[in-house]
Amino acid sequence: MVSTGLEQLDTVLGGDGYPEKSSILVAGPPGVGKEALGYWFTRSGLVVGDPCLYVTHLAVSEVLEDLKAFRISTDKLPSWIASEGSESKVDMNDLTSISATVKESIRKNVVDGKRIRVVTDVLSPLLMLNPPDTIYRFFGQLLADSKKNNAVFLATIEEGMHQPQVLAAMEQLFDGVLELRLYEEGPRVEPLFRVRKMRGLQPRPTYYRYEFSKGKMEMTPYVSK
Amino acid sequence: MSASDILGLVTSILLFAFGAIVFGFYIYSAVWAFRIRRALMSPLFKERARWVGIAAITFALLVSSNLLIRFFASDNFYLGLLEYFVVDTAGIVMLVWIDITIKVARRSDPLNRNTFLWKQLRYFVWFFTFLTTAGSLASVIFLHVSYFNIPGGNGGAFIAGSFGWVFLGFLALYLSFKRSRDPILREHLKWLGLFLFLLLLIDTVFSQDFPAFRIADEALLAVDAYFLYRAARSLAPLSRAPLERSVETSA
Numbered sequence: 436m437v438s439t440g441l442e443q444l445d446t447v448l449g450g451d452g453y454p455e456k457s458s459i460l461v462a463g464p465p466g467v468g469k470e471a472l473g474y475w476f477t478r479s480g481l482v483v484g485d486p487c488l489y490v491t492h493l494a495v496s497e498v499l500e501d502l503k504a505f506r507i508s509t510d511k512l513p514s515w516i517a518s519e520g521s522e523s524k525v526d527m528n529d530l531t532s533i534s535a536t537v538k539e540s541i542r543k544n545v546v547d548g549k550r551i552r553v554v555t556d557v558l559s560p561l562l563m564l565n566p567p568d569t570i571y572r573f574f575g576q577l578l579a580d581s582k583k584n585n586a587v588f589l590a591t592i593e594e595g596m597h598q599p600q601v602l603a604a605m606e607q608l609f610d611g612v613l614e615l616r617l618y619e620e621g622p623r624v625e626p627l628f629r630v631r632k633m634r635g636l637q638p639r640p641t642y643y644r645y646e647f648s649k650g651k652m653e654m655t656p657y658v659s660k
Numbered sequence: 661m662s663a664s665d666i667l668g669l670v671t672s673i674l675l676f677a678f679g680a681i682v683f684g685f686y687i688y689s690a691v692w693a694f695r696i697r698r699a700l701m702s703p704l705f706k707e708r709a710r711w712v713g714i715a716a717i718t719f720a721l722l723v724s725s726n727l728l729i730r731f732f733a734s735d736n737f738y739l740g741l742l743e744y745f746v747v748d749t750a751g752i753v754m755l756v757w758i759d760i761t762i763k764v765a766r767r768s769d770p771l772n773r774n775t776f777l778w779k780q781l782r783y784f785v786w787f788f789t790f791l792t793t794a795g796s797l798a799s800v801i802f803l804h805v806s807y808f809n810i811p812g813g814n815g816g817a818f819i820a821g822s823f824g825w826v827f828l829g830f831l832a833l834y835l836s837f838k839r840s841r842d843p844i845l846r847e848h849l850k851w852l853g854l855f856l857f858l859l860l861l862i863d864t865v866f867s868q869d870f871p872a873f874r875i876a877d878e879a880l881l882a883v884d885a886y887f888l889y890r891a892a893r894s895l896a897p898l899s900r901a902p903l904e905r906s907v908e909t910s911a
Contacts, residue, residue, distance in 0.1 A: 464844060464896055464897045465702070465705065465764075465768065465842070465844055465845070465896070466700045466701065466702040466704075466705030466706075466895075466896050467700065467701055467702070467896075468700075468701025468702055470702070471701060471702075492770060492771075492772055493767060493772055494772065497767070501702075501703065501704075504703035504704075505703070518771075518772045519772075527770050527771055527772075528771075559770075560770030560771075561770070563770045563841040563842075564770050564771075593768075593842070593844075594897075595843065595844050595897045596841075596842050596843060596844065616899050617696070617699050617700075617896050617897070617898050617899060618898070618899050618900075618903065619898040619899065619900050622695070623695070624695050624696055624698065624699040624898060625699060626699045626700075626701060627903075642903055646701075647701055657903075659903055
């Protein structure tokens with residue numbers, strides 16, 4: 436198992452985090468902190484010495500700004516494939532080059548078949564620029580190749596930006612789906628978290644109220660009023 | 661009581677009624693913005709929600725000070741000064757809101773484009789906003805120009821001056837709206853755009869000092885305040901569907 440970097444999330448996932456050689460999708464509307472799960476996952480990998488690859492449609496400086504805002508240490512950094520500020524550039528209009536760059540970077544970073552952590556936010560932007568079936572095939576292939584290289588792959592997707600059937604189709608590709616949402620109940624708006632599915636884990640329908648504070652993800656089972 | 665007295669009384673009642681509605685909408689918008697801010701996790705999105713809330717409070721202050729000046733002391737220097745402070749603050753607050761929204765829009769753009777060269781242009785816009793603000797404050801303090809004694813009775817043109825640079829940001833937002841394929845952001849940009857457009861219209865066209873225009877001005881402000889409320893509600897999509905089978909329901 437691979438730690439998520441967040442103790443309480445590890446507990447919710449059965450104690451040890453994400454399964455080995457798995458692909459995880461974090462779904463939720465913009466602003467709910469999906470990327471933070473990716474940052475913590477990367478950070479935890481860097482601490483234990485796992486090679487980490489961060490693939491983003493943003494500039495490296497923007498991600499670093501975010502890390503600081505979430506109070507995540509930037510003393511160790513992953514390998515980047517970004518639109519700006521990285522050696523390997525991501526061209527969102529060129530699927531072939533993205534695929535080749537990611538595969539090449541994974542191969543370059545993996546030493547002696549050691550595990551690698553890959554985090555990306557490019558799924559939603561790619562879905563905005565390409566037909567869903569193209570991206571379905573592209574990601575299916577990318578995930579299969581990543582697993583062959585012993586990677587644990589975490590991707591984020593924006594809920595509300597794509598058709599529900601597109602989101603449902605993308606979820607099929609992943610071993611685990613974590614859902615974040617903002618729930619309006621009376622005068623309150625609550626941030627809720629749920630494990631929609633996870634390989635090797637019994638379905639758990641419980642929602643958790645969550646919060647990121649002092650470098651931790653605080654989670655409490657949510658009781659509807 | 662003469663007919664003109666009755667007309668004056670009716671006008672005052674209508675102005676107060678519309679003023680109260682506008683004030684209520686602004687406060688309610690602020691409540692929603694801060695409520696959503698509390699639930700958001702991403703620092704950039706939290707920041708945007710905070711400034712929507714601050715903008716709503718600033719506009720609530722603006723509408724209250726405006727009513728005070730109109731009814732009690734239209735030529736009072738200190739109230740005039742307060743009015744200027746609030747108007748100029750509103751201009752700056754709007755610019756912060758726009759600035760952050762453009763940053764959000766850039767992140768939601770799949771190609772991460774620097775729309776309208778905003779990354780560079782924003783420094784120029786901020787510089788001139790502070791310059792205009794300082795100029796208008798100086799004119800109140802040293803020239804004793806107040807919102808209601810500008811030649812022609814049109815204080816709106818003066819306000820438009822303070823907001824002028826904000827509308828450069830408005831253009832950048834419009835471009836972001838055209839480029840964005842994110843329906844959530846587009847919804848927020850739509851309400852923000854409507855709010856800014858109507859605000860400009862009210863301050864330039866309807867700010868003439870005629871009773872009919874004053875009532876139309878307040879009525880349109882009520883509509884504008886509603887646009888701000890919708891902008892606050894559209895900060896993030898909220899799910900209201902019951903969480904059946906997903907949570908333990910309390911007794």
